[in-house]
Amino acid sequence: MGIKEVLSLAxxxxxxxxxxVYVAYVLIGGVIFWKVEGDLGQKDLSQLLMNKRRLLATYxxxxxxxxxxxxxxxxxxxKAGLSLKGNFTTDGFWKFTSxxxxxxxxxxxxxxxxxxxxxxxxxxxxxxxxxxGIPLNMAVLNRVGKYMLAMERNMSDYIKKxxxxxxxxxxxxxxxxxxxxxxxxxxxxxxxxxxxxGWTYSQAIYYCFITLSTIGFGDFVADNNPDRAxxxxxxxxxxxxxxxxxxxxxxxxxxxxxxxERLNSHFKLQWCGGRxxxxxxxxxxxxxxxxxxxxxxxxxxxxxxE
Numbered sequence: 001m002g003i004k005e006v007l008s009l010a011x012x013x014x015x016x017x018x019x020x021v022y023v024a025y026v027l028i029g030g031v032i033f034w035k036v037e038g039d040l041g042q043k044d045l046s047q048l049l050m051n052k053r054r055l056l057a058t059y060x061x062x063x064x065x066x067x068x069x070x071x072x073x074x075x076x077x078x079k080a081g082l083s084l085k086g087n088f089t090t091d092g093f094w095k096f097t098s099x100x101x102x103x104x105x106x107x108x109x110x111x112x113x114x115x116x117x118x119x120x121x122x123x124x125x126x127x128x129x130x131x132x133g134i135p136l137n138m139a140v141l142n143r144v145g146k147y148m149l150a151m152e153r154n155m156s157d158y159i160k161k162x163x164x165x166x167x168x169x170x171x172x173x174x175x176x177x178x179x180x181x182x183x184x185x186x187x188x189x190x191x192x193x194x195x196x197x198g199w200t201y202s203q204a205i206y207y208c209f210i211t212l213s214t215i216g217f218g219d220f221v222a223d224n225n226p227d228r229a230x231x232x233x234x235x236x237x238x239x240x241x242x243x244x245x246x247x248x249x250x251x252x253x254x255x256x257x258x259x260x261e262r263l264n265s266h267f268k269l270q271w272c273g274g275r276x277x278x279x280x281x282x283x284x285x286x287x288x289x290x291x292x293x294x295x296x297x298x299x300x301x302x303x304x305x306e
Contacts, residue, residue, distance in 0.1 A: 097235035098223065104239050107133035108246055110216035114224055144247040145254065152177050178252065185212065185245040192237075193222055196230065212245040 056062060062070070094115075102115055106129060117123045156173040163169065186208050193204040199220065207220040222238055223230055 097232075101223065101235055101239055103129070103133075104242055105216065106130050107137040108214055108242060109134060110211060110214050110242070112216050112218035112221045114218050114221045141243075141247045141250055144244070145251040148177075148247065148251055149254075174255070181248045181252070185241065185248055189241055189245075196228070196234065197222055197225065198228075208245075211242065212249045214246070 052067070056064075056067065098115070104110075105112055106126065117126050152173050156170045159173065160169050186205060189208050190201060190204040193199055193207060194201055197204070197220075199207070203220055207222065210217055210220070223235055
């Protein structure tokens with residue numbers, strides 16, 4: 001049996017192992033969320049039912065039907081971005097600035113869910129806007145990510161020439177880049193959101209990650225409280241933070257994929273008794289060119305528009 005046949009057989013266990021690890025990871029996460037949040041959810045439901053009975057007992061003129069009508073008004077006002085705490089109205093969600101941020105959450109697939117188009121025209125436009133905007137966003141983020149990686153590569157080469165140390169230079173440059181990105185896209189926004197949104201530090205850092213990872217639960221959304229007055233630059237800062245933060249996090253994920261690919265190749269070679277594929281050393285034929293971005297000669301200089 002040749003080397004290629006052995007490697008083909010070796011791929012099957014690796015895929016099965018990866019699938020088992022993936023399923024186990026998801027199930028373990030489900031169990032943890034169930035144990036951590038399940039009991040608290042039951043307590044919240046009991047407290048809400050108690051508050052409902054207390055409300056109906058206090059306002060005797062309010063029956064179940066009236067309570068449902070009040071709840072519907074509150075829900076509609078919340079969806080429209082209106083405040084019910086005072087005798088005033090706001091501009092609602094669909095201002096230009098908030099609409100632009102909404103468009104950014106569509107093309108980045110964050111999708112908080114706090115606001116959505118309700119008209120037929122808006123819904124149809126949203127479909128086509130996302131259909132062309134999502135690939136465009138991915139292409140732009142990929143270009144920005146490669147540019148950021150090229151800057152790291154140039155910095156690494158410059159330090160190598162000055163110091164003559166080659167082994168730890170790239171690791172040091174990547175580490176500094178990750179630390180700077182963490183400060184710029186997590187720590188600083190955390191402080192800004194804590195001040196302007198009134199969140200705790202844990203809630204702010206949680207919101208930062210949920211947003212930049214495009215999970216977008218919508219339980220915390222910045223620039224969304226109708227009872228707060230936000231400065232004009234706040235929406236612009238948010239949109240810029242989302243765009244560049246997504247590019248930086250995509251770069252970080254790209255590095256993680258590169259590490260996983262290298263580990264996969266290493267264990268695959270160990271599985272095959274240390275033999276290498278005919279296509280090149282260290283299983284180079286299996287490397288994904290999209291994840292092996294550091295080995296491209298094009299990264300030695302920033303990309304230019306064609």
